[in-house]
Amino acid sequence: MANQHSTTEEQGKRHRHEGPQKHIVAFIFSIVLTVIAFALVAAGEINESFIYIMLLAMAVLQVFIQMSFWMHMKDRGHLFAIVAILFGVFVVLTIVVMAEFWTWW
Structure with missing residues (x-):
């Protein structure tokens, strides 16, 4: 019969649950800001x-x-989402700068 119980080391490699402490701190920091x-x-x-400023x-x-704690962008496996967000920011900033130049001329 196969071992159905996994050790804590195996569980830690699969997924590490942070608990609510970091979320509570992030929520309080967001409220303070x-x-x-x-x-x-x-x-x-x-x-x-x-x-x-x-x-x-x-x-x-x-x-x-918001990105790191609520959307979990700090975790592994979110590289595509981070690159997509950065590309979106680049596109929006480019549009804003070009709109400024267009209105100045």
């Missing part, structure tokens, strides 16, 4: 350039958090 963004905009007396930085952080 959102609250900071709302507070910056609601303050009103802060320099507009500083607000735009901070909002952009927090948006980039938010994207990395």
